[in-house]
Amino acid sequence: MVETRQTSWGEGELREALCLMMIGVCAWIAGTQLGLFGVFLTFTTFHHLNDLLMLGVCMSFGLMVASVRKSLTLRRVMIARDAARDRAELAARHDALTGLANRRLFKETLDERLSRAEPPTIAVLLIDLDRFKSVNDVYGHAAGDAVLFAAAERMRALNPPGGMTARLGGDEFAVMFDYGSDSDAVPRFTQQLIASLSKPVDWDRSRIEIGATVGIALATANHSDSVSLLHAADVAMYKGKRDGRGTFRFFQEEMGHAIKLRARMEAELRLGIGRGEIEPFYQPVVQLPSRELIGFEVLARWRHPERGLLGPMEFIGLAEETGLIAELSWAVMRKACTDARSWPSHLQLAINISPLQLQDRLLPERILAILTETGFAPGRLEIEITETALVNDLEAARVALKSLQNFGVRIALDDFGTGYSSLYHLRELQFDKLKIDRSYVASIPLGEDRAKLVDAIIALGSSLGLATTAEGIENSSSVDWLADQGCAYGQGFLFGKPVNKETTDGLLALWSDIAGKIVLTDSETAPSDQTGPTAAAA
Structure with a gap:
């Protein structure tokens, strides 16, 4: 192939030179016939060779033009080759998108x-x-x-x-x-x-x-x-x-060992999600002060094949860092909606979504697809978002949440008082419920000043037409005080810790049924999920 191209190039040069020489011959014929060389030849001593001399001059001029043209072509080729080499060198050592070194x-x-x-x-x-x-x-x-x-x-x-x-x-x-x-x-x-x-x-x-x-x-x-x-x-x-x-x-x-452990944990989590090891646990949510069961909050647990049951503190942060949180959340939501279909139809499910999921413009479609797939009524679902999720893109949050509300899904602002929300957020996003963070509820027995903060949050929710849920209730005195202040709902270890579907099914069958309503008493709370208070509360 290389020899053929070189031959073709040589033949092309020869043809070009012959053409230019023929142009020179044509110029000589025209000059001879028209007597254009007479003035020039009078200054030479070769009058008898005038015709042959001018023929040689014309043909030589054609060869000279061919040589100059060849030199210019070669120069352009060399310049292009050098430029291509420089571009290749630049591409090999620099990033194409940013122009930075690679x-x-x-x-x-x-x-x-x-x-x-x-x-x-x-x-x-x-x-x-x-x-x-x-x-x-x-x-x-x-x-x-x-x-x-x-x-x-x-x-x-x-x-x-x-x-x-x-x-x-x-x-x-x-x-x-x-x-x-x-x-x-x-x-x-x-x-x-x-x-x-x-x-x-x-x-x-x-x-x-x-x-x-x-x-x-x-x-x-x-x-x-x-x-x-x-x-x-x-x-x-x-x-x-x-x-x-x-x-x-x-x-x-000493950092090297920790990195290896984290990489292993990430790989195991990825496999665990695919194998269905992440499962929903259910913590009761009750009406105050009657303690009538109105539904459950869904909390993720990882049934690790080697380490046993793991609470969210051990894997949720890793899932968010690695981008696995959406896949994990959808799997838990799908399983929870499937579990709850057999429960009394008035019981609701409250499911938290991460700030990353809230930025997904297809969020409403993904949730409604799961509801359709599982046959779970939208009116029984409550989506909880944290305050930190609101600071990224308020307009995107407004569109997504309003779309869900149009289908009957309720929206709750979780852990109120610990993030960045404002009255503007509460007004613009039109939440259905405020959830008072457990740190405020735990402070109620500590003194009147602490209790005033909780009272202010309940009053704020009431003024905006929002129901309030108190998280982390652990004693009966808090129940009475919260109910007196107007708090509508409560959840916490007093009413039950998060447990799996099988345990929840058994408890629903055991809890007393008064006039068609499931009412919890202090003696009928759920057993521990063996993850400890911190993990169970997350």
Whole structure:
């Protein structure tokens, strides 16, 4: 193939040269016939060779034009080749979306700087964007690309003198710089970076909330190459994720073991969701002061094949970090709706959804699809959202929740008093119920001042036409006081701890039935779910 192309190129050059020489012959014939060469030839001493001389001049001129044309073509080819090589080199060492250095260039540059620094004072920061997976899931990949580009621009603007910023892949970035004798420069720069990346990104009339968690590794004798430094920074970053995101951590040797345990837990959780190991437990919700059973709150438990029954504190945070929370929630909701079909039709189910799910524009469709699939009436379902879920996108929340309410699903604001809600949120979103956080209910016996806070919340709900539910009730005196203040519903260990479907079925059969109503007494509360108060209450 190569020889054929070279031959074809040579034949093309020869044909081009012959054509130009023939043009020269034509010019000679025209000049001879028209006597155009007479003036020129009078200045030469070769009058007897005038015709042959001009023929040679014309043909030589054609060859000269062919040579010049060939030289220019070769020059253009060489320029194009060099440009293509430069583009290939740039593409091989830079990220196509953001224009930042890629992993290859970052590692090469880092190794080069480590080799010439003695002793090295190089810091490597590994940055992972918080909540990025939900951006792609909720807004689409175009929005994800916009977020990545915006993050890259913010990091490029903060890049320290002589430093390098790179996109390693996905939503993972890295920065390296020489901090010299100023060791405080590393945390100071990192805090500026996190603050910049935590600002919302505008997209299609929405404000996408992200953030960043940063792991930091400093060059040492044990970490003197790019591979070990990046790994150490990665370990520190995951430690920051577990500690709550939006923060940074310096690498410490003992972190490695914890990361391996977390990776194993994530893999087991992913498999557990698929195998149906996450199951719903049910905690009674009663009317006050009559203690008539009106329904259950659904709480997730993981029946781990090796570790036994695990409470939500041990896996819900991991599910949110890894993006498994939606899959987990839908599985629990589907199972709970199926379980409750055989219970008395007046009993309701209250199910919590995560802030990430609330950002999903298909949230109403997903919930209604589960209700249709299981045959569970929308009027028996109550969706609980936390206050922190409202700060991300109020308009998206309004549309989703209103759509659900139009189908008869009730909406409750969970853990009221612990987040960021305001009277504006309560008015705009038109909740059906407020749930008073257990920390306020637990403070009632501690004194009149604490009780006034609960009284104020109940009065606020009443003024807005919202029913109130008190969480964490553990003694009868609290029941009487809450009922006197106008609190409509209550739940807590006094009425029962969360238990599985089989236990709930048995308790429903045992609880007294007065005039068609199930009424709980202190002696008929459910047994412990063996996860302890903290896990059971979550």
